[in-house]
Amino acid sequence: MSYFKEDHLAKFAEIGKEAPELAQKFFDYYQNVFAEGELSEREKALIALAVAHTVQCPYCIDAYTRACLEKGSNTAEMTEAVHVATAIKGGSALVHGMQMRDIAAKLSM
Amino acid sequence: MHPHENDLNDVGQSDSLPAVEPFYQTLKKQGLILTKSRPTILQVNTGFLCNQVCRHCHLDAGPHRKELMGRETMEQVFAIAAHPQFDTIDVTGGAPELHPDLLWFLAQLRPLAPKVILRSNLTVLAEKGTPMMTQLKELGITIVASMPSLNEAQADTLRGQGVFSNSIETLRQLNRMGYGQAESDLELDLVANPAGAFLPPSQCELEQRFKKRLQQKWRIKFNNLYSFANVPLGRFQVWLRRSGNYTDYMQKLANAFNPASVEGLMCRTILSVAWDGFLYDCDFNQAAGIHMGKRKTHITELELPLKPEHKIATGDHCYTCTAGAGFT
CATH class of the missing domain: 1.20.1290.10 (AhpD-like)
Structure with a gap:
């Protein structure tokens, strides 16, 4: 049995259910990191x-x-x-x- | 027989998937009606005969296809092409260079519109060599060439062994003749489709990378690069299904539906004429067998201008053109 489940990626936002503020901060930060910048x-x-x-x-x-x-x-x-x-x-x-x-x-x- | 030759019979044509809302329903939900604007581009498909069997071809073109536009139909095209509403005649295939009457056809079309485009896979043009290129130059034909990837292995996987190096040499020859040069009126554009079941990057960014890399490595210049997603029809659909990517790809296209793209869609300003003279709202509908406005109309029956409320026939493959920035 594999612990890796492909559909976890699509459900990743569910990680915010227990700690929504922290999750939101993380996802906002993540989105900003990958936005067009100097790179x-x-x-x-x-x-x-x-x-x-x-x-x-x-x-x-x-x-x-x-x-x-x-x-x-x-x-x-x-x-x-x-x-x-x-x-x-x-x-x-x-x-x-x-x-x-x-x-x-x-x-x- | 080429391995792809009977693929279409194996898997059937486009159909709706439960996971993807039918395109017409999406339009309806958004309160959008897709109608023709005033068509300014007449696209003429000279036939499905091609020397290549590209895996992303939505038309299933190849050496096994014998359909070619006859002279009589070509003459019927002239009558429509002369209508002042068209500013561009876009000649495509298959590989139009394989049509024995291509140069005559282009010479007759040239005075009828400010811009006449020849879509080329570059490899037939290489075979025809200087004589054909010289005539295209003298006629002032814009060349729009396929160049899916800057990576040789990736391009050859998609289009056939040796196609990349052949294309590079042909582009260099076209540059030497003045095509794609800043000081020249001879326009050379490239088309880069993604090499698989994924959406294309930003056209602007990709054009910059292609310009930089082609110049650095091969001293090749070109004017514009167009990039759009592969259309899930024909041989590309066969590949999608066989590789298990079809459902995911359709969902990806549908999820990327951008209502703002509908206003500027290519099909609003184009009329597509098939090799047999029948009309379609675009080349993709031609591949899907959906006639213009879902009514089988021959070019000899066409009345211009079209009625303003002329509705464009759609299918689920239309999600390709409404994904992201849209196919304009």
Whole structure:
């Protein structure tokens, strides 16, 4: 059984039932974040797609794959965005190897 | 036989879905009546024969389609095209360049309206080469070319292997002949449809990206870019159904219904003539087999101007043109 349910996305607003003011503030903020600013809506959707892969959120991947396509990005651009996420996530693991090296050096003869 | 050839028989034509309110009811609820304005564009479909089998084609055009407009019908078109209310004659297909009488047809049409457009998939134009391009240039024909994506793999998936690189080379050749250049009167426009079951981005933003990228990578220039959603008819509908996207796509179009778009819809100012001379309110209704005003009328029976209360025939595919900013 999968915990991920596709229709959750469409029902996301229901999360506001128990704490409507907080939800409203969040959704207002969210909407403003993705509005055209110094970055275009298309660029923001590509960033969101990359982050969605980093946090491995199936809802976000679904939503921002669609958003990227509708903002005019093609699959090659979207794949490059995912590689950016992969590089940062992989790089962040690898750079912690420096900690490993320091600790190992201190403990080793 | 091409794999798409018998697709339409498999899945049938457009039908209403329980999840989508019929288009006519949506209009009625909004208190809107879709009537012709004064048509200024005469669109002529020379036939469904095409060298490509694009997956987003609403007409199911392709090499398997043999319908072509006859000379007699073409001559009947001249009589209507000469009416002063038309400022644009828009020649489409299929691939009109495959019609053996195309250049004669265009030469006869050219003096009849300020603007004559040829819709091209670019690949037949490449085959016909310099002789055809030179004649189009001499006649001052505006070229409106299909260019769905800046990504080669995506474009080729949609339109056929090698179509992207062929199109790039043809656009460069048209530029060399003066098409699309700032100082030239030779207009070259592009049409970019989404490569799937999703809505197009802002036309203005997409045009800027296409201009920048085509110039940077291939030194290609063009005048305008038009972007609109794919119409759920013909081969595109077959793909929607087979890929399980049909219901979601129809709902997406219906949810994006914008009542403000109705006033400026393309079908209000266009008359569409099919290869056999019968009239439609637009090219999409032609694909759906819905005659002008739901009455089968031949071009020889047409009386201009149309009555002001002339109602436009609609179907659920009309949600395509009323989505978001609308198809004007």
